[in-house]
Amino acid sequence: MRAPIGDFDNARPAPDCLELLTEPVAAAVRAWQGAVPADQLLYVDTDPEIADTAVFVAHHGSRLLDESANCVIVAGKRGEATTLAACVVRSATRVDVNGVVRRHLGSRKVRFAPMDTAIGATGMEYGGVTPIGLPGDWPVLVDATVVDTPWVLIGSGRRRGKLIVPGKAFAELPGAVVLEGLGVPVS
Template identity: 75%
Template sequence: MRAPLGDFDHATPAPDCLDELTAPVAEAVRRWSGSVPAEQIVYVDTRPEWADTPVFLEHYGKDLLDRSANCVVVAGKRGGETTPAACVVLSAARVDVNGAVRRQLGARKASFAPMDTATGETGMEYGGITPLGLPGEWPVLVDSAVVDLPYVLVGSGRRRGKLLVPGKALAQLPNAVVLEGLGVV
């Protein structure tokens, strides 16, 4: 199979390579029920040491910057309550944590979650967190620019490998909220 974007040596429909994914991501693909068929979610094998965006783009093509998204875990706090959430923005943008995220979560303060919290709560590797397979009660905040892409490159749950997902499929994730201006340049 040829990847729908980028130039990758190995591309496979995600349902055909569940063993390459972390357990929560594999389960999300297995149970996929969006209007986009699960077979349109594509796994591409990549080197784990190249997982971070700048290095990844250096090796796989700078043209992927506008078609790549990062998924980061945040925590909104109000009183003694903490609300975890995931934010998906284009790789060239940064998450508007103190504006859009804080308002959406109804929090007095919002910040990036510590790495051990992000990996421990998601069951995913740092540098590979993906919006597929997150804890079911978490809001998944997705920048509208990501949803508008025919395909977007995101993590696979591991540092090795990436998923190519139709942008509109991310808007159909459980608890997804599409926001204008979540990512700022």
């Protein structure tokens, strides 16, 4: 099957290739509910050596920059309490950590979670984190422009492979909050 975006000829419905996903992502696909059917979550096989956004876009074409998103894990701290959250923004932007994220989480300080924390808490590989399959009690902050994008390329939980998902599906994820201005242009 040809993917709806990109130059991928090997797109398959994610429910048909659960063995290629990390356990948290596979579990989320198995339990998928909502307006977007699970078979519209597509898996495409990709080279793990080019998983990072800049290299991936250079290889597959700059058009994908507008059709892909990054999921980053942040840690908000207020007093002794730390809140882990996911932020999903278009790849051409960066997360407004010290503005939108800090205010939304009610934290005094927010930083990107250390790699060990991010992979340990998500059960996913660094460089492949996706908002699909995150712990259900986490806030999943999604930039409104991601939801408005017809098809979005995002990590699959591993460095090998990506998911292509209808943008509106991100608004239905457990813990999802759609925010204007979460992603700001890279300067």
